[in-house]
Amino acid sequence: MAETTADVTQDAVVIVPGIMGSELYDTVAEKTVWGLSGVAWLLKAWTRPHGLEPLRLTPRELEGETGRIKPTQLMRHSSWTPYLQGFEPYTDLIATARGCVADPAAVLEFPYDWRLPVSVNGRLLAEAARRHLSAWRAHPAHDEARRSRVDERPARLVFVAHSMGGLVAQAALDGTHDSDLAEDTRAVLTLGTPFYGAVKAAAILNSGRGAPVPLPHRQLRSISATMPGLHDLLPRYTCVLDGDDMRHLAPGDVSGIGGNAELAQAAADFHRKQAHVTLPGHRAVAGANQATLQSLTIRDGVVAPHHHGARQHSDGAFIRDPRGRLKLYDVKGDGTVYKESAAVGPAVTPLPLQHGALASDPVALKAVAEMLRDDEHLGPPQGAPGCGLNVPDLVEAGAPWTITLGGVDSLAGVQCEVADVAGSDVQSPKLGWGDGEIMARATVNAPGLYRVTVRTIDAHTITQLVLASDPRESGGDTD
Structure with a gap:
């Protein structure tokens, strides 16, 4: 009997983690400042004053001098952050990708400094992805893998991106840094990417305003206030309830709730330019059924987040009841990103999962494997079951x-x-x-x-x- 050939792709895979999903090393202090193993480090970092002070961006870093902090690898350990809650490690996602390629050299893990703007990390990803594709095409295992495929074509890129990583991939593929990168990309799979932002980002900037909060929440607010990466996650849809109307979150609002107006404006300008970018072969996995913040009210500088939001007719007008009042809907999401912010593109698979587990759950990993092996069918929507x-x-x-x-x-x-x-x-x-x-x-x-x-x-x-x-x-x- 003939030996069965492994069903592996000849393509080059790039794994892009979400915010706080990369280990960070301080080259000046010569120590890891985010991502150490062990619960003891996590407790020390969050529950002791100034435990995360090394993550604060310095004035020089805000001006573009970004060599102090170096991303080293994707998170290998369970982690936790106030508001964003738990993050499972990327070890299972990496293992799944390696099981779908012809050689481990075909998989690139792309850690990045998630404190920085998405635009900066997008440029770095574009450069890294091009180097990775060139190196893999020159690898001996590449030609052998091609001969086992129907079309025998050279490798193309496949991006698997969790959370903020999807925005970084979008920035890498916008043609600004490498005009041929999108053409050399077969597919992009996003897992819980907030394409239209997340209300939780505003809640983080506002934590502690108007009511006492625990030390971990205050620490997160403090380091996030001047963090461009966090401002890149602010909601860009009409999310502010203003009387009986809805409007966008403006840079002035961001400044008033504890953020930085200039960073908010820069993020808004950047994402406006990204609106035209179509991800090649895009397939999105969106979390469903989890209670998720979708809108907010601002009063005297204090944010009141809500688990509901308004919807619009095809002409852009908001849906209202017979008395003209806004109708409010709860579409839920993954606990961090509401469903309609992540469910973008021609192929969407909803899964009843929390945000931090979208890159580790067995059902989500099955979708990853099917896409990497070039299976066009991800299966029926999975959003209804679960809880x-x-x-x-x-x-x-x-x-x-x-x-x-x-x-x-x-x-x-x-x-x-x-x-x-x-x-x-x-x-x-x-x-x-x-x-x-x-x-x-x-x-x-x-x-x-x-x-x-x-x-x-x-x-x-x-x-x-x-x-x-x-x-x-x-x-x-x-x-």
Whole structure:
């Protein structure tokens, strides 16, 4: 019997992570400032004053002198950030890509300094992708892989991008830096990319305004206030509820809520130019069924975010009720990016997943593998099954907190588990009904990073990471 040939692509793959998805090394201090392994580092970074001070952009860095911080690799460990919550590592995504190519040399991991503007990282990605494609075409395994494919064509590029990484890929392919790069690209798969921005970016800039917040949230606000990369994620759709109308978030609004008007304007100008860019062979995976911020109200410099937004008719007019009042809709999303911001392009697969798990969940990885192997069919939409999972981003060890499920109307077949990321401390909180929703109360005894896992009767698994702090080290007072 003849030997079965492996179903692998001859193409070159580039993996682009999301914001905070790359390890960063301080070349002056000679130490890693983001992405160390171990929960102890994570707790120290977020729950001690100035734990993340090395991430603050200096005046020289804002002027373009960006050699101090060097991105080293994609995150290999579970991580956590206030508001954005848990991020699963990229190890499974990398392994999936390597299993679909003719040789590991065909896969390029592209870490980048996510503090910087998307435009800067887009230029660096364009240069790196061109070098990678040239090197792979010259690799001995490339020609052998070509001979096993139907068309025997030379390799082209395939980008797999999570979150902000999709915006970086879009910037790399806009023709500014390499006019032939888009033509040399077969496909782009985006996982939860906020093509129209995310309200959470505004909430981060505003954290602590008007109400006390824990130390980790204050630290994130402080380092983000002058971070161009965060301003690149601000919502660009009509998201500000103003009386009985909707409008765009203006640079003046951004300054008033704690951000930087100049960075907001620069981001808006850049993304306006990107509006014409069509990603080659674009396929989008969008998170669904998770409670997600979609609009906001601003009053006296304080942001009130909402889990709903307005919709427009084809002529651009907002949909209103017979009295002329705005109709508000909750389309949900992945907990960070609302569905319509990520569901862009001719082929969209919705999955009931949280944002940080979109690049690691087995169902999402199956979509990645099918695209890399040049399968034109990603399967039926997966947005209806599963459930919504809502947990706090930060809890205190020893204090009870609530897990809430949405989109399920029965306890039958639903399982809930809370475990530390090492899997050594596992508990199964009892699910029950409360306020018309399925809920559970959980308590963890020690500080650390914990994964909440919910399995539904339709065999879907939804996860989210929660950081448990030491109550003695996580202050709640304002600056």
